[in-house]
Structure formats: C-alpha cells, structure tokens
Amino acid sequence: MFGFNDKKKDRAVPQQVVAHDGAGDAAHPIDNNKNFWHALFPIVACGAGLFSDGYVNNVIGSVSPIFAKLxxxxxxxxxxxxYVSDIAFAGTVVGMLIFGYTSDHWSRTGSLLVSTIILIIFTALAAASYWHGETIGMFNILTAWRFFVGIGIGGEYPAGSVACAESTGEMKSGTRNAWFILFTNSMIDWGFVFGAFVPYIVAAACHNDHLETMWRTPLGIGVVFPLVLFVLRLKLKEPEEFSRESMxxxxTPYWLVLRYYGFRLFVISAVWFLYDFGSPRRSQFSSYSFSLYSSTIVASIYGGEGPFTTVFGWNTVIMLFYIPGTMLGAPVSDRLGPRWTLIVGVTAQSIVGFIMAGCYAKLAQPSVVGAFxxxxxxxLSFGELGPGNNIGLLASKTCATGVRGQYYGIAAAVGKIGAFVGTWVxxxxxxxxxxxxxxxxQYPFYVSSSLCLLSAALVYFLVPEIGQDTITKEDADFRTHLESKGWDVRQLGLKKGESADTLENNTAPMPCDKDQAFASKEAPSR
Incomplete structure (x- = not known):
C-alpha cells in the first residue's frame, strides 16, 4: 500500500548480503564480515540509552507517595x-524534535553524546533540588530540572533508535527486529522495573523512615546508567547507512519528502499517539499514565496505610510483567512480522483489560492482591508484546535514512504528547x-481496552508488513522517487566540502544479481 517491501526474507550470501525487495530490485550490498560482537556493539550503545527514559519516568511516579506523606x-x-511528573514529557517532545533535526543534519553519534550529557547533568540537579529551604520553591526547581531531563531523554529517540535500527542491518537476517527491540523497548521496560525496584531497596534500607533520603536517592541513581553509556558512546562511529544516504x-527537499512520506508519517504518528495515550505505560490510551499511577493504585488497595516497602514491592512485581512481554515478544516480531505481532498483542491486551475492568471490585482487595x-x-505484558515492541520498529524502518531522524522524532513526539494528555485525562x-x-x-480500563481495539483496526487496515531489509529498500525507493522528480541523488551522502558538481556521474543502476554485487564491492556508493 505504501511501497514497503513484501514479506519475503532476504537470502544469506557468504561474506556479503545483497538486500532485495520482493520484485527483485537490488539494493546496496551489506558487509557482513564483522565479528558478531563488533556488529552488536553499536546496537547496544545506540539503543540502550532508552533505559533512562523508563527509569526517570517511572521513578518519579514511584516516589510520589513519599511526597504526599513528607x-x-x-x-x-x-x-x-x-507538574513534577508531567513536565519531563514536555521536555522530551522538545528533545525529540531538536535532536531529530540534528541527527539528520549534523550527526547521529554527536546528537547522542550531547543528549547524554544533558541527561547526566540535569538528573543530578533534580536529585539535589533545593530553594532556600522553601518546599514550594524546591518543587518549582525540581520541575525545571526535570524539563531539561526530558530534553536529554528526547534525544535518545531520534538519534539512538534510528542509529540502532540502521546498525541492525549488519546482524543476521531473521533476527534484526529482535535485536532492535531488545536494545530499545526492552531497555525502557527494564528502566521501568528498576524505577520501581530502586525505591523499594532505598525504603528498606531506610526502614520506611528518612523520607527525604527515600526520594532523593532513587532520583540521583538515575545518573549512573547514562554516565556508563556516555563512555561507551565515545567509541561509536556513524552508521554506514547514514554515511551513505544522509542529507x-x-x-533537504522537504516538499518531495512530504509528498512521499506525509500520509505514512500521519498513520504511524496516530497509532503511536493512541499507544501512548491509552494503556499501561505507553501502550494505547494512557500507558504512561497507568505506570505513573500504578503506585497509587497499589497504595489504594491498602487504603493508603501500607508501608512504603510493601507498596514499592508490589509496584515492582507489576512492573516485572513488562519483561516477559517484551523479551518473549522480540523474536515473535521476526516470525510474524511487526504488523501482525502488534495486532495480536494489542487485541489480547484489550481482552485482559475488559476482564480487569469487569472484575476490578473483587480484585482490588488486600486479600487477593496477588491476583490483582x-x-x-x-x-502490561501483552501491551509490550504488541505495540510496545513494534511501534518503534514501524517508525524507524518505514522512512529513508536521509530524513529518518526527523520522521521518527515527529512520530515519537506525537506519541509522547498522547502520553502527556493521558496523564491529565x-x-x-x-x-x-x-x-x-x-x-x-474501572473506567480507565474500559476506555483503554476500547482504544486498544481501535489501534488494532488502524494497524490492520493502514499499516503494511515490513521485512528484514526494509531500511535498505526504503533508501533505494526514495532515491528513485527523488530522481523521478529531477532531484540530483548524487547529493545523498555528500561529505563536508563536497559538491555534486565535483563528483563523477556514478548514479548508474545498481547491480541486480549476486555476482554483479560482488564485482561492485569497491565501487562508490553514490
């Protein structure tokens, strides 16, 4: 429907993989001579920063009951x-848009390093928030720092996720979706788990006392992971796809880009909006909202009288259900494809949501908190198996490399706006x-489950399958589109100081069989 490649998998070629679409159009040969760990490193370094997103956003929801008591x-x-909980969403939207632009027009790795520095500095400042001993002033300064924390997190999406997606092309065909998921969405989910577990550990160490320490310490621990990741990212190089296809x-011919990708971007953004607006964490109607309020929900079961270790402990148990959904769902996305995996997961989530809504009065009792x-x-788990794992895949693999950062950043920003709206709704x-x-x-679950079904319908009717080599094919198709409109494709991948006028005309058709691909291994990519 939108010009994606079909369901056929690419053939493995010794030493070098030649990516084909279903019609047999050849794409750039991909060098697969790299050692497995060498190929995996950029995937980890680029994608794993989203751990901070899950941790920072969940930890503030976890410690909110402490604010109420203290x-x-x-x-x-x-x-x-x-504001303290929600402001990071606003900052994240700003970061997504800014770093979406810089990741396309400056550098993927440079954008990642800058966003990581911002995250480290302002996470530390948030944990140390103070204003002349005034409580309200302290809340205001905490809110300000969390806005900038959000900007740092926002950079992880367009810069980190798209670089991660581009790097998965060097992994074995049939596993690329799983590797992307494991180091993007799974990292967010592990961040959510630790965002619940760390407050539990701190509360236990403080014996449910020393409340100021109990909220500042978990926030401060959020500095550790991006600090480690910053060191790893110093060794990163630009993805090969970006070096070859960037603008x-x-x-950038934005009018041609909009004509080619405008409707597709609208569909992906709409699905992401519903996803973040509507189910637990970021899944369809108020996903992030559900996580932010999960501690409150658990606390309400205990009538607000349970010790913090009990509330945080059950919150951790609930967050752990993200993990089987995302981890087991990662290979499913390679088997069924992202589209069908999303549909199956979100439909199952809807069914469970209706059951939970109907039985909530019986489940929400201290005596059956385990069943709750x-x-x-x-x-939560079905939401991760479906939209949690796959919406980022759709956003990162349905656009050409030259504008992928901005495309992904806009779609993710629309989703984050959905999450922000959900926290208020x-x-x-x-x-x-x-x-x-x-x-x-009960009512939020009824609404969320209904919107899960709406998301399934949108994906079924408007989102096509994507294959293992969709990124490579998108670049080839976009080149063809630009050429058909008279745009000089020699400008793709230009290095600083170069000009299309100074390059030889090397836009001859790419080889369309394996032998020709090997013969052209040393040929220029433009």
Missing part, C-alpha cells in the same frame, strides 16, 4: 503534584466514577 498539603494541594551536507498483580501484569476518567472507588479505577 510534605502533606504543600504537595497534595499544589500544582506541583501534576546533512545538502538542502497477575491480571494487571498480563495487561486519567484523573477525569476516574472522576466519572463519582464516589464509587471501584468505578473510579
């Missing part, structure tokens, strides 16, 4: 109750339940 009405009656040293955690956890949906506590917590 600061009382100064917290519960202030706007800070919303960083030429004027299992059902809610399944809801969630309380109103609860309020529709009136004074009935059970209905207050």
């Amino acid at each position: 600061y009382g009405a100064e917290w519960t009656d202030s706007n800070a109750k919303h 960083k040293n030429t004027k 955690a299992v059902v809610y956890g399944l809801f 969630f309380p109103y949906i609860q309020a529709a339940g009136g004074d009935d506590v059970a209905k207050q917590n």
Whole structure:
C-alpha cells in the first residue's frame, strides 16, 4: 500500500548480503564480515540509552507517595503534584524534535553524546533540588530540572533508535527486529522495573523512615546508567547507512519528502499517539499514565496505610510483567512480522483489560492482591508484546535514512504528547466514577481496552508488513522517487566540502544479481 517491501526474507550470501525487495530490485550490498560482537556493539550503545527514559519516568511516579506523606498539603494541594511528573514529557517532545533535526543534519553519534550529557547533568540537579529551604520553591526547581531531563531523554529517540535500527542491518537476517527491540523497548521496560525496584531497596534500607533520603536517592541513581553509556558512546562511529544516504551536507527537499512520506508519517504518528495515550505505560490510551499511577493504585488497595516497602514491592512485581512481554515478544516480531505481532498483542491486551475492568471490585482487595498483580501484569505484558515492541520498529524502518531522524522524532513526539494528555485525562476518567472507588479505577480500563481495539483496526487496515531489509529498500525507493522528480541523488551522502558538481556521474543502476554485487564491492556508493 505504501511501497514497503513484501514479506519475503532476504537470502544469506557468504561474506556479503545483497538486500532485495520482493520484485527483485537490488539494493546496496551489506558487509557482513564483522565479528558478531563488533556488529552488536553499536546496537547496544545506540539503543540502550532508552533505559533512562523508563527509569526517570517511572521513578518519579514511584516516589510520589513519599511526597504526599513528607510534605502533606504543600504537595497534595499544589500544582506541583501534576507538574513534577508531567513536565519531563514536555521536555522530551522538545528533545525529540531538536535532536531529530540534528541527527539528520549534523550527526547521529554527536546528537547522542550531547543528549547524554544533558541527561547526566540535569538528573543530578533534580536529585539535589533545593530553594532556600522553601518546599514550594524546591518543587518549582525540581520541575525545571526535570524539563531539561526530558530534553536529554528526547534525544535518545531520534538519534539512538534510528542509529540502532540502521546498525541492525549488519546482524543476521531473521533476527534484526529482535535485536532492535531488545536494545530499545526492552531497555525502557527494564528502566521501568528498576524505577520501581530502586525505591523499594532505598525504603528498606531506610526502614520506611528518612523520607527525604527515600526520594532523593532513587532520583540521583538515575545518573549512573547514562554516565556508563556516555563512555561507551565515545567509541561509536556513524552508521554506514547514514554515511551513505544522509542529507546533512545538502538542502533537504522537504516538499518531495512530504509528498512521499506525509500520509505514512500521519498513520504511524496516530497509532503511536493512541499507544501512548491509552494503556499501561505507553501502550494505547494512557500507558504512561497507568505506570505513573500504578503506585497509587497499589497504595489504594491498602487504603493508603501500607508501608512504603510493601507498596514499592508490589509496584515492582507489576512492573516485572513488562519483561516477559517484551523479551518473549522480540523474536515473535521476526516470525510474524511487526504488523501482525502488534495486532495480536494489542487485541489480547484489550481482552485482559475488559476482564480487569469487569472484575476490578473483587480484585482490588488486600486479600487477593496477588491476583490483582497477575491480571494487571498480563495487561502490561501483552501491551509490550504488541505495540510496545513494534511501534518503534514501524517508525524507524518505514522512512529513508536521509530524513529518518526527523520522521521518527515527529512520530515519537506525537506519541509522547498522547502520553502527556493521558496523564491529565486519567484523573477525569476516574472522576466519572463519582464516589464509587471501584468505578473510579474501572473506567480507565474500559476506555483503554476500547482504544486498544481501535489501534488494532488502524494497524490492520493502514499499516503494511515490513521485512528484514526494509531500511535498505526504503533508501533505494526514495532515491528513485527523488530522481523521478529531477532531484540530483548524487547529493545523498555528500561529505563536508563536497559538491555534486565535483563528483563523477556514478548514479548508474545498481547491480541486480549476486555476482554483479560482488564485482561492485569497491565501487562508490553514490
């Protein structure tokens, strides 16, 4: 429908893989001589930074009950109750758009390093927030620092995820989707788990006392991972696809890009919006909202009287249900393809959500909190198997390399706006339940599950399959599109100081069989 490659897998070729689409059009040969660990390193270094996204966003939700107990009405009656948690979303949107542009027009690795530095500095400042001993002033400064933390996180999406996707082309065909998922969405999910577990450890060490230490320490620990990752990223090189196909040293023909990718971007963005707006964490209607409020939900089961170690402990158990969904779902995306995996996962999530809504009054009791955690956890797990794992795949592999950072950044920003809206809508949906506590917590699941079905329908009717070599084929198809509109494709991959006028005309058709591909191994890529 949108010009994607068909379902056929590429053939493995000794030493070098030649990527073909279903019609037999040849693409650039891919060098597969690299050692496995050498090929894996850029995938890890580029994608794993999303761990910080999961950790930073979940840890603030985890420690929010501490704010309520420590600061009382100064917290519960202030706007800070919303702003401290939500402001990072706004910063993330800004970061996605800024670094989406710089990752295309400057450098993938440079953008990653800058975003990591921002994340390290402002995560540390957030943990140390202080304002002349005034509580409200401290909340305000914490909010400001978390906005900049969001900008750092935002850079991880367009710069890190697209570089990760481009690097997976050097892995064995039939495993590329799994490697991308394991070091992007799975990293977010592990960040969510640690964002719940670290507050539990700190609360246990503090014996549920020393409340200020209990909230500052988990926030400060968020510095450790990006600091380690920064060291790894110093060794990164630009992905080969980016070096060959980028538009960083030429004027991007945005009108031609919009005509070719505009509707596709709209569809991907809409699915991502529903995903982040609607189910746990980032899955369809208020995913992030569900995670931010999961500690509150668990605390409500105990009537708000449970010790923090108990609340954080059950929150950790719930977060752990993300892990089987994303880890087991990673190879499924290679077997079924991202499209069908997303549809199956989101439909199963919807079914579990309706069950949870219908049985919530019975499940939300301290005596059956284990059953509550299992059902809610399944809801989370199916969301990760489906949209959690695959929406990023769709966004990173359905656009040409020259504009992939901006394309991904816009789609992810729209999704994050959905998450931001969800955090504000969630309380109103609860309020529709009136004074009935059970209905207050049932209604969000009814809405979320309904929107899961809407997402499944959109994906089924509007999103085609993507294959193992979709990135390579997209570059070839986009070149053809640009040529058909009279744009000089020799400008793709230009190095600094080069000009298309100074290059030899090497835009001859690429080889269309294996022998020709090997013969052209030393030929220029443009």
